[in-house]
Amino acid sequence: MSDIVVRNLVKAYTPDGPRATDDVSLEVAEGEFLVLVGPSGCGKTTLLRMVAGLERPDSGTISIGGRDVTRLPARERGLSMVFQSYAIFPHMKVRQNIGFGLAMRKVPGNEIDRRVRRAAELLHLEDYLDRYPAQLSGGQRQRVAVARAIVVDAVVLLMDEPLSNLDALLRLEFRAELKKIVRQIGTTTLYVTHDQAEAMSLGDRVAVMRGGRIVQIGAPLDVYDRPSERFVGGFLGAPPMNFIPATVARNGGGPVLALGDQHLAAPSTLDEWVGRPVLVGVRAENIEVSTEAAPGWVTATVEVVEPTGAAVLLTVRLGEHQIKVQTAPGFRVAPDDTVWLRSAPEALRLYDPETSLVLRP
Amino acid sequence: MNRRVWVQIACVAITLFMGVPLYFIALAALSSRESLNRFPMPMLPTDPSVETLRTFLDTTGIVPGFVNSLTVGIGTIVLSLLIGVPGGYAVARYAFRGRGPYQMFLLLTRALPIVVLSVPLARIFLNAGLYDTTYAVTLLHTALALPTTVLITAAIFVGVSREQEEAAMVFGASPLKAFLRVVMPQALPGIAAAAMFTFVLSWNEVLGATILTLNQRTLPAQVLTTLSDSPLAYRFAGGFALVLPAVVFIAIMRRYLLNMWGTTLR
Numbered sequence: 001m002s003d004i005v006v007r008n009l010v011k012a013y014t015p016d017g018p019r020a021t022d023d024v025s026l027e028v029a030e031g032e033f034l035v036l037v038g039p040s041g042c043g044k045t046t047l048l049r050m051v052a053g054l055e056r057p058d059s060g061t062i063s064i065g066g067r068d069v070t071r072l073p074a075r076e077r078g079l080s081m082v083f084q085s086y087a088i089f090p091h092m093k094v095r096q097n098i099g100f101g102l103a104m105r106k107v108p109g110n111e112i113d114r115r116v117r118r119a120a121e122l123l124h125l126e127d128y129l130d131r132y133p134a135q136l137s138g139g140q141r142q143r144v145a146v147a148r149a150i151v152v153d154a155v156v157l158l159m160d161e162p163l164s165n166l167d168a169l170l171r172l173e174f175r176a177e178l179k180k181i182v183r184q185i186g187t188t189t190l191y192v193t194h195d196q197a198e199a200m201s202l203g204d205r206v207a208v209m210r211g212g213r214i215v216q217i218g219a220p221l222d223v224y225d226r227p228s229e230r231f232v233g234g235f236l237g238a239p240p241m242n243f244i245p246a247t248v249a250r251n252g253g254g255p256v257l258a259l260g261d262q263h264l265a266a267p268s269t270l271d272e273w274v275g276r277p278v279l280v281g282v283r284a285e286n287i288e289v290s291t292e293a294a295p296g297w298v299t300a301t302v303e304v305v306e307p308t309g310a311a312v313l314l315t316v317r318l319g320e321h322q323i324k325v326q327t328a329p330g331f332r333v334a335p336d337d338t339v340w341l342r343s344a345p346e347a348l349r350l351y352d353p354e355t356s357l358v359l360r361p
Numbered sequence: 362m363n364r365r366v367w368v369q370i371a372c373v374a375i376t377l378f379m380g381v382p383l384y385f386i387a388l389a390a391l392s393s394r395e396s397l398n399r400f401p402m403p404m405l406p407t408d409p410s411v412e413t414l415r416t417f418l419d420t421t422g423i424v425p426g427f428v429n430s431l432t433v434g435i436g437t438i439v440l441s442l443l444i445g446v447p448g449g450y451a452v453a454r455y456a457f458r459g460r461g462p463y464q465m466f467l468l469l470t471r472a473l474p475i476v477v478l479s480v481p482l483a484r485i486f487l488n489a490g491l492y493d494t495t496y497a498v499t500l501l502h503t504a505l506a507l508p509t510t511v512l513i514t515a516a517i518f519v520g521v522s523r524e525q526e527e528a529a530m531v532f533g534a535s536p537l538k539a540f541l542r543v544v545m546p547q548a549l550p551g552i553a554a555a556a557m558f559t560f561v562l563s564w565n566e567v568l569g570a571t572i573l574t575l576n577q578r579t580l581p582a583q584v585l586t587t588l589s590d591s592p593l594a595y596r597f598a599g600g601f602a603l604v605l606p607a608v609v610f611i612a613i614m615r616r617y618l619l620n621m622w623g624t625t626l627r
Binding site for chain 1: 522524525527528529530531532533534535538543546547
């Protein structure tokens with residue numbers, strides 16, 4: 001059963017202006033953690049705010065738990081939300097902040113106490129219940145915002161870039177904690193972020209948005225391995241996917257990819273593309289690199305060597321194109337060295353250079 | 362000399378500039394008539410007496426004038442907050458059509474001299490049967506105070522993030538409840554400031570009050586008409602009686618201005 005169903009949602013902030021969301025449809029299953037990810041201005045926050053009831057769509061419908069909520073105000077939608085700026089109330093103590101939603105719903109006092117304490121324990125805030133937000137650190141304020149959101153036991157939890165105001169170390173730590181907490185409470189979650197690493201690590205599914213549309217939606221690794229268009233490959237993953245222009249040629253039996261005057265084995269499904277230009281997409285970690293020549297490998301020149309600890313990131317020049325290659329931490333190479341590269345044909349993704357869409361031969 | 366010291370000196374100078382006249386008025390008002398004519402004038406209360414002050418307070422019309430002033434002052438605060446706070450909220454939150462002209466329009470009441478404003482108002486109030494009532498003066502003062510109320514509260518509402526209000530609404534509050542529970546408590550310092558300005562403005566306003574009333578004079582209007590031909594001692598007493606309530610009011614409201622919940626006035 002789908003918990004959140006969004007149908008053909010259109011929203012433009014100015015009439016005739018660009019559409020913030022352009023005919024977006026989306027289903028989130030019960031208990032699912034779905035991440036909306038995309039660059040700023042892609043419409044992800046607008047979409048979330050429309051689901052929350054903080055923004056009114058121009059057309060389209062939203063239903064939550066089978067109930068059409070398109071015209072309902074936020075307070076009647078039975079959801080809770082974590083805001084980017086935390087939006088906790090500075091004039092209330094942590095205890096009142098967490099219990100705000102319960103107090104608004106007229107839950108009896110002792111019940112509020114019990115549930116606030118439970119939520120505070122879950123987020124390690126027990127010792128801070130009688131403090132004002134001004135006396136807390138940024139990370140603790142974020143915990144208050146999350147505690148306030150989970151204490152109401154809403155069917156749907158919305159999060160709008162909740163980690164973006166934390167510093168890098170804290171963000172990494174809290175990310176894992178957040179994933180654990182959300183799994184424990186099992187709430188259907190819609191999460192907005194511009195950080196691709198966050199999207200990959202948190203989501204059961206990720207929806208990549210661009211220009212008010214969802215360009216690809218799927219399990220994080222599926223989207224990562226098989227981007228449906230060039231933009232997705234470039235947006236998801238660090239380093240981004242390499243894109244190299246090539247031409248499909250025939251060499252004896254099967255098709256090969258001609259990169260300048262060098263050839264690389266291509267998937268056999270490329271038969272009908274022979275003679276036409278394609279864009280080869282390949283992830284840095286799917287490129288094998290060797291310091292010795294071998295048949296079927298292409299040569300490249302090392303430009304930059306960046307050891308990251310867990311791996312070595314090489315920037316190499318292949319013909320006139322720069323590509324990123326990730327290799328094992330023990331790999332020894334210096335700038336200006338010549339290396340030989342290869343990639344398994346099944347690890348290559350091929351895109352139409354005109355439309356940037358993936359080829360489905 | 363570093364900057365800090367200069368700032369300190371400036372603070373002391375400004376405080377003296379404001380404080381010394383207040384001190385002398387208080388001193389003169391609380392001295393006996395004879396000591397005022399002494400030369401050189403004593404700088405310290407050597408001969409304290411409430412005689413002058415008592416005579417002043419016993420003068421006809423002073424006590425009713427005081428009551429009228431209080432009525433008008435409090436009435437003006439209530440009215441200008443009732444109209445001005447929602448106005449300030451609208452200016453802060455919504456980009457409505459004609460927002461700029463609206464703010465300009467508000468300020469226009471201050472562009473006209475009060476006399477110019479009061480004479481036509483007196484005519485209107487005569488026709489409406491409001492002439493010579495405290496309502497009439499309250500209405501005039503509300504019009505004068507409204508621009509400050511709207512602008513001060515708007516500045517404060519801008520400081521309360523919209524997301525907080527949205528959070529309140531997501532968690533079950535109606536728009537009104539979100540305003541009362543979340544925005545209003547944080548806006549209190551600004552509202553106190555607006556109330557303070559309003560009260561002092563109303564308390565000190567003379568011209569309009571004089572034109573719009575005959576018998577229901579506010580204190581300054583009363584003092585203006587009776588003291589111009591009174592002895593010097595009574596003028597000091599009158600000045601003191603005029604200054605004191607405003608100072609007390611500011612002293613009471615001051616604590617709402619500073620350091621609420623660890624945050625200073627924005």
